Amino acid sequence: MFANGFKGKNVLVGLTGGIAIYKVCELIRKFKNSGANVKVILSKGAEKFVTPLLFASLSGQKAYTEEDFFKPTGEILHIELANFPDVVVIAPATASFIAKLASGQADELLLSTLLATKAPVYIFPAMNTNMWEHPATQRNIEILKTWGYRIYEPASGILACDTTGKGRLPEVEEIFETLQAHFVKKTLLNHKVLITGGPTKEYIDEVRCITNDSSGKMAFLLAKEAYYRGAEVYLIWGGKDLPGVFPRINEFLGIPYPKVFPVSTTKEMLEVAKRIFPKCRLAIFAAAPCDFRPKTAFKGKLKKQEVLTLDLELTEDIAKTLSSQKKPDQITIGFALENPENLEKYALTKKQEKNFDLIVANPISTLSAEISDFIVFTPKDKLYFNQVSKDYLAKVLFDLVGV
Ligand SMILES: Cc1cc2nc3c(=O)[nH]c(=O)nc-3n(C[C@H](O)[C@H](O)[C@H](O)COP(=O)(O)O)c2cc1C
Known part of the structure; x- marks a missing residue:
C-alpha cells in the first residue's frame, strides 16, 4: 500500500536527434529522483546534439552510444539493454527514427535494443509540423500503433524552427505523469x-x-x-x-x-x-x-x-x-x-x-x-x-x- 510507482523500476530512455532533446535532461532527473533506475541510449543523431557525459551524470549510470554497440567486451549489449527495462521511453523521437523502427531496421544500438525488448515502449515524437504531417510519418506512426507502441501525439505550439503548429515535445511534467500513470494499477477500469x-x-x-x-x-x-x-x-x-x-x-x-x-x-x-x-x-x-x-x-x-x-x-x-x-x-x-x-x-x-x-x-x-x-x-x-x-x-x- 502507498507505494511510489517509480521506486525500484527500471526505465530505459532512448534519445534521438531532435532539438527538444534539451527537455529530456529534466525528465531523467525526475525519474531518478523518484527512485527509478535509469539507463540512457543515445542514437547516432542524438550524439550530434549532446554528449553522453551529461546523461551519465544525470542518470548516475553509463550512457550508451554507437561506440559501445560493437565493442568486443564479451557481452551482447543490445540484448542486455533490451532485458533491463520495465518500460522504455523514446523522447524526443525523430521522424527518421520512427521510419527506421517502422521498417524494422536494427543498424543502431537503440534500434536493435527496441527490436529485442518485450517491455512496453512509449514514443514521444517531436518535429517540424510538415515533417509530422507528411504521409510517410503518418503511415509509420500507424504501423507502430498497430504493433502496440504507445505513441503520444506531439503538442501544438511554437516550434524550434520558429513556426507554429503540431510537433512540440509535450512538457516534461506531462511526459513524467504519463509514465507515472503507467505504473498505477488499473483498479477502477470500467468504473x-x-x-x-x-x-x-x-x-x-x-x-x-x-x-x-x-x-x-x-x-x-x-x-x-x-x-x-x-x-x-x-x-x-x-x-x-x-x-x-x-x-x-x-x-x-x-x-x-x-x-x-x-x-x-x-x-x-x-x-x-x-x-x-x-x-x-x-x-x-x-x-x-x-x-x-x-x-x-x-x-x-x-x-x-x-x-x-x-x-x-x-x-x-x-x-x-x-x-x-x-x-x-x-x-x-x-x-x-x-x-x-x-x-x-x-x-x-x-x-x-x-x-x-x-x-x-x-x-x-x-x-x-x-x-x-x-x-x-x-x-x-x-x-x-x-x-x-x-x-x-x-x-x-x-x-x-x-x-
Ligand atoms: C538543427 C537540427 C534540428 C533537427 N531537429 C529535428 C527534430 O526536431 N525532429 C526530427 O524528427 N528531426 C530533426 N532533425 C533531423 C534529424 O536530426 C535527422 O533526421 C537525424 O538523422 C536523426 O537521427 P536519429 O534518428 O538517429 O536521431 C534535426 C536536424 C538538425 C540539423
Missing part, C-alpha cells in the same frame, strides 16, 4: 468516479460574489489518480483554471478523457452531481461549496451606499442530498475543513450525517497549502498523516477504500 472540486460562488449582484480560497488542488489530484487507475472521471469544477493538465493517456488505456463540468454556484454543482452520482462507483466530495448565499441577488452593480447589510440563507448541502440516494455498492468520501479545536469531533459528526465511508479532517491552513496534516477516518480506523503532500494523500485515499 465511473465523481469528484467535486474548487470553491463555488454566490452572487450579491452581477459583479460581486461570496466565495472562498479553495484552490481545488486536492480535487484535481484525486481526479488524476482516479483517471490513472482507469476510471471514467467526472470532475464538477467550481474553480477557475485547473491547476494542471491530465496527460493524454486515455488512448493507451482505452478509457475516456476526464470530463470537466464547470459550475458557478452551489446549486449548479448539486444539479450536475445529481445527474452523475447514480451511475458512479465512487464519489468524492472535495469541493468547498459556499454555504451561504444572499437571499436576493441584485441586478446590475450595487452602488456603495445602496446596501449595508446582506441577508443570507443556507445553500443546498450537496453530499447530504446525495447520501439519501446512496446505493449499497457506492462508496463516498468527504472532507471536513474545521477549526483545530473541534476538528475531529466535527469531522466524525459530518461523516455520520452524510453517510460517508471515509472522511478526511483537515485544518483551515490546508486550503491553499501544498502539504498539510490530515486525519482520515476510515470505517474502522483513525489515521494521522503529518505534513504529507496532497498528491500522496490522493493516492492513499483510493487504497484506503479498496479501489
